[in-house]
Amino acid sequence: MSEQNKIPQATAKRLPLYYRFINNLHIQGKLRVSSKELSEAVKVDSATIRRDFSYFGALGKKGYGYNVEYLLEFFRKTLDQDEKTPVALIGVGNLGTAFLNYNFTKNNNTKIEMAFDADPNKVGTEIGGVPIYHIDELEQKLSEVQAAILTVPLAEAQNITERLIKSGVTGILNFTPARITVPEGVRVHHIDLSVELQSLVYFMKHYPLDTDEE
Numbered sequence: 001m002s003e004q005n006k007i008p009q010a011t012a013k014r015l016p017l018y019y020r021f022i023n024n025l026h027i028q029g030k031l032r033v034s035s036k037e038l039s040e041a042v043k044v045d046s047a048t049i050r051r052d053f054s055y056f057g058a059l060g061k062k063g064y065g066y067n068v069e070y071l072l073e074f075f076r077k078t079l080d081q082d083e084k085t086p087v088a089l090i091g092v093g094n095l096g097t098a099f100l101n102y103n104f105t106k107n108n109n110t111k112i113e114m115a116f117d118a119d120p121n122k123v124g125t126e127i128g129g130v131p132i133y134h135i136d137e138l139e140q141k142l143s144e145v146q147a148a149i150l151t152v153p154l155a156e157a158q159n160i161t162e163r164l165i166k167s168g169v170t171g172i173l174n175f176t177p178a179r180i181t182v183p184e185g186v187r188v189h190h191i192d193l194s195v196e197l198q199s200l201v202y203f204m205k206h207y208p209l210d211t212d213e214e
């Protein structure tokens, strides 16, 4: 999308965050929002918000703020909210099961449509309304799916990744600790929850936040 190309990546990353908040305001019947209100709600400083929003073509007016309807329309269009993106989940363990139950339906255009596992006790069942197929059926079932969530054991991650890519997947949300290798053109976002937790605790200890600030 040409409009989206002009948005810097750092701004683009905040889009879903803004969208969720603006959508909630819309549901509450609010017509406008100030950058200060936005800033407090999404925890992004108001200078950054003003700069981000100028990329969206939204110019806040003094004493008025931003038009909620305009922003919502912009975010819907930019994030392709009208077009649902089907997602597959591989590995229905503890984490995978939690995602299937959660299923990202709130204010979101992504939906896990199918899941795969190697365990015969899980295959053929459904969790959160999502059917679980055998991993052997991956290539056959994946035809429409371009995005996948990876929650398999570490040792399986690379092999499954290669099969996903061969089946046309171009984006992987990797929850395994494996640093998977992918060809150019495939996007991997890596979320290692135990590393994140460890990092949080480390920062809490070594970089305590200045509580006098507020």
Ligand code: ATP
Pocket (backbone or CB within 6 Å): 090, 091, 092, 093, 094, 095, 096, 116, 117, 118, 119, 135, 151, 152, 153, 156, 160
């Ligand atoms: P989690 O890591 O989500 O807490 P867990 O500890 O319950 O899960 P793991 O051993 O990490 O289980 O496996 C995650 C899931 O991946 C399990 O449901 C397992 O059956 C499945 N799995 C293992 N190997 C494969 C494979 N080759 N293909 C698909 N699924 C697999």
